[in-house]
Amino acid sequence: MGIGAFIAGLRRNWLQIHPPVAPKEKDAIKIGILGAATIAPMALITPALSHPGVIVYAVAARDKARAAAFAKTHNIPVVKESYDAILDDPEITAVYIPLPGGLHFEWAVKALAKGKHVLLEKPSVPNSHEAEVLFHHPVLTSNPSPPVLLEAFHSRFTPAWKLFQSLLSPQDISHVLATAHVPSFVAKDTDIRFNFEIGGGALLDLGTYPVAAVRSAFGAEPTECVDAKLTAMAPPYERCDHSFRAKFSFPNGGVGEVDGTLRASNWWISLPTVTVTHRPVTVSSKEVKVEAGNLVTKTRIVTFVNFMFAPMYHRIDVVDEFVVTTPSNQLVKRWTKKETKKAYTFREIGVDQPGEIYWTTYRHMLEQFVNKVKGRQGTGVWVNGEDSVNQARMLDMIYTKDGLGPRPESKYLKEVEGQLKE
Numbered sequence: 001m002g003i004g005a006f007i008a009g010l011r012r013n014w015l016q017i018h019p020p021v022a023p024k025e026k027d028a029i030k031i032g033i034l035g036a037a038t039i040a041p042m043a044l045i046t047p048a049l050s051h052p053g054v055i056v057y058a059v060a061a062r063d064k065a066r067a068a069a070f071a072k073t074h075n076i077p078v079v080k081e082s083y084d085a086i087l088d089d090p091e092i093t094a095v096y097i098p099l100p101g102g103l104h105f106e107w108a109v110k111a112l113a114k115g116k117h118v119l120l121e122k123p124s125v126p127n128s129h130e131a132e133v134l135f136h137h138p139v140l141t142s143n144p145s146p147p148v149l150l151e152a153f154h155s156r157f158t159p160a161w162k163l164f165q166s167l168l169s170p171q172d173i174s175h176v177l178a179t180a181h182v183p184s185f186v187a188k189d190t191d192i193r194f195n196f197e198i199g200g201g202a203l204l205d206l207g208t209y210p211v212a213a214v215r216s217a218f219g220a221e222p223t224e225c226v227d228a229k230l231t232a233m234a235p236p237y238e239r240c241d242h243s244f245r246a247k248f249s250f251p252n253g254g255v256g257e258v259d260g261t262l263r264a265s266n267w268w269i270s271l272p273t274v275t276v277t278h279r280p281v282t283v284s285s286k287e288v289k290v291e292a293g294n295l296v297t298k299t300r301i302v303t304f305v306n307f308m309f310a311p312m313y314h315r316i317d318v319v320d321e322f323v324v325t326t327p328s329n330q331l332v333k334r335w336t337k338k339e340t341k342k343a344y345t346f347r348e349i350g351v352d353q354p355g356e357i358y359w360t361t362y363r364h365m366l367e368q369f370v371n372k373v374k375g376r377q378g379t380g381v382w383v384n385g386e387d388s389v390n391q392a393r394m395l396d397m398i399y400t401k402d403g404l405g406p407r408p409e410s411k412y413l414k415e416v417e418g419q420l421k422e
């Protein structure tokens with residue numbers, strides 16, 4: 001990286017933390033936050049500053065004093081007594097739920113029932129049973145104008161992700177490897193990420209990104225989990241994994257692999273990366289000029305470095321290997337073409353959609369969330385209910401194959417299923 005790109009990167013990241021503040025529109029949606037969670041400033045409060053259509057209006061925590069301190073730090077005008085009090089406030093149009101995964105089902109169902117739009121932290125819920133009930137709930141499926149429910153898969157909304165997808169031919173993919181290695185200082189043993197009862201497990205928390213990347217690259221759901229190896233925490237957290245590896249087969253015969261950990265070295269940063277290898281495909285004579293009768297094949301490998309947080313920094317390397325052979329399969333020539341691509345705005349890739357270098361993954365997602373609430377088209381990128389259900393199924397497949405077992409079901413699930421039977 002040259003000095004110019006380094007300085008541009010510093011400026012971009014500084015602006016992402018200190019974005020320009022937009023004056024708010026009259027009909028800006030008012031969002032309430034359930035829980036004074038660590039992630040809320042990064043995932044919602046800062047992105048909302050530059051969004052004219054969003055006001056972060058209220059917060060509630062289990063302890064009101066904690067909520068008040070949080071509200072003061074982040075200039076949130078209203079502090080509520082409880083999560084329920086947020087849902088009961090008619091001023092609030094949407095809620096952001098950054099609670100531990102094991103509480104997502106309960107609070108998402110309660111919020112939707114009160115007519116609130118829901119931005120639900122990833123993973124949407126800890127197991128596919130809850131996902132099926134939540135995303136197929138009649139409040140969404142039997143309602144002429146249902147509230148919006150979005151699993152907050154921020155990384156998939158960026159221009160870089162769109163560029164990455166445009167470089168793939170899903171039917172020709174033979175192998176995908178998606179990795180995410182997070183240093184161990186990020187989550188102590190006592191973190192919610194290792195609390196089984198509320199949806200703990202590194203695969204569920206962090207592994208959800210590589211799993212989504214593999215599904216997204218193939219543009220399909222896996223047929224089978226052929227191998228899975230989870231490494232469990234030491235007691236008393238042994239029902240949670242801190243590291244994961246898994247291998248899947250896909251309908252086109254390709255193989256998808258995920259590999260990650262919340263216990264990587266604190267001294268070595270490795271950026272989350274997805275590497276997509278295609279099968280050799282025959283290239284038309286328009287693309288490459290060769291002697292009549294000879295055959296040209298191209299094998300493409302696309303590597304997306306920092307796919308989880310692309311607006312901070314990313315690199316997409318495209319390597320095309322060309323091979324020319326005679327009709328009798330004699331090698332004539334072989335060469336490789338390498339290109340490095342990036343996209344920090346949609347304009348750079350010729351897409352007429354808003355987006356600035358100071359937009360984080362979360363800001364891109366917020367734009368589409370508001371577009372959906374307002375019935376506007378936007379980029380068309382969305383994570384719909386079926387997508388979230390399939391994502392939960394693939395995570396379940398890994399926990400089941402390994403034997404550590406799927407994450408527990410919410411007590412509230414039985415109650416909701418009972419209500420739905422009535």
Ligand SMILES: NC(=O)C1=CN([C@@H]2O[C@H](COP(=O)(O)OP(=O)(O)OC[C@H]3O[C@@H](n4cnc5c(N)ncnc54)[C@H](OP(=O)(O)O)[C@@H]3O)[C@@H](O)[C@H]2O)C=CC1
Nearest residue numbers: 035036037038039060061062098099100101121122123192
């Ligand atoms: N999109 C992203 O990049 C990221 C997403 N996440 C997701 O966001 C969520 C929260 O993560 P994070 O902010 O790191 O976690 P925190 O532990 O900081 O926040 C969790 C919040 O949940 C509330 N809570 C309610 N019940 C419980 C309970 N029984 N035990 C513990 N907390 C409880 C607490 O709220 P209260 O204030 O009411 O006490 C707390 O504020 C998770 O779903 C995680 O997967 C996390 C990090 C990054």
Ligand SMILES: O=C1OC[C@@H](O)[C@H](O)[C@H]1O
Nearest residue numbers: 182186187193205206262
């Ligand atoms: O969403 C997340 O992204 C970054 C990870 O470090 C974290 O554990 C996870 O919750």
